[in-house]
Amino acid sequence: MQRDGGDCRRVPVTFASTPRPPYVAVIFTSLQTGDVEGYAETSARMEELAAAQPGYLGIESARDSEGFGITVSYWVDAQAAREWKTVAEHRSAQERGRNQWYAMYRVRIATVERDYSDG
Amino acid sequence: MQRDGGDCRRVPVTFASTPRPPYVAVIFTSLQTGDVEGYAETSARMEELAAAQPGYLGIESARDSEGFGITVSYWVDAQAAREWKTVAEHRSAQERGRNQWYAMYRVRIATVERDYSDG
Numbered sequence: 001m002q003r004d005g006g007d008c009r010r011v012p013v014t015f016a017s018t019p020r021p022p023y024v025a026v027i028f029t030s031l032q033t034g035d036v037e038g039y040a041e042t043s044a045r046m047e048e049l050a051a052a053q054p055g056y057l058g059i060e061s062a063r064d065s066e067g068f069g070i071t072v073s074y075w076v077d078a079q080a081a082r083e084w085k086t087v088a089e090h091r092s093a094q095e096r097g098r099n100q101w102y103a104m105y106r107v108r109i110a111t112v113e114r115d116y117s118d119g
Numbered sequence: 120m121q122r123d124g125g126d127c128r129r130v131p132v133t134f135a136s137t138p139r140p141p142y143v144a145v146i147f148t149s150l151q152t153g154d155v156e157g158y159a160e161t162s163a164r165m166e167e168l169a170a171a172q173p174g175y176l177g178i179e180s181a182r183d184s185e186g187f188g189i190t191v192s193y194w195v196d197a198q199a200a201r202e203w204k205t206v207a208e209h210r211s212a213q214e215r216g217r218n219q220w221y222a223m224y225r226v227r228i229a230t231v232e233r234d235y236s237d238g
Contacts, residue, residue: 015148015225025229027144027191029134029179031238060148062181062189070181070189072146078232104238106134110144110229113197119150119223 016058016074021112023057024075030097030105032067039101042093049089055080074112081109135177135193140231142176143194149216149224151186158220161212168208174199193231200228 032039050056055076063069075081084090097105151158169175174195182188194200203209216224 060189062183062187064181068181070179098237106236108231108234110231112227112229115227117225118217119221
């Protein structure tokens, strides 16, 4: 499911179409600093780049009006998730995130074992 | 880390203080219908009730201005997460969620194997 959120959205509102478990979820929780210069462009570019990686399954993302956000990216396995982390352009974005955009963040790598949905 | 978001917030802006992995993450992704009558109260009550359950480790939640949200609750193990799902008052809230608040949702149960943070 995808909604048209207009140009101002950093990330399309999407439920990821993941396959039957198991697969890997990378849960990225972050609090923005307030300095969002360059963030929207980089975020959009990272979405695009991630989607082109081997083993990419999808991404879901929400950020509230106070700058607290959760992004979950889904991967076929832990190896695919690790490789995405090391892509040069992504590493550079991560560094900028640490230095400029995020006051704090946390990353958790998890194996999804079960899922269900409604709607 | 916790920020004071004022009374209007449904959920405090919080990074969950989870222990060293492994532990369980329940990733709840949802899109609101637009009918939020009763939602804030129930959401706050469910936070409170979850925090009182055996095996509860914490919760992180973000919802954007278009009603797309991600809530991740953390539990010591899959059994604790399952038991929370069956708590009577929570079951009643889940039913109301399906009927009134959520156009669509997805739940994924995952085991966190690794984490790291900054900030």
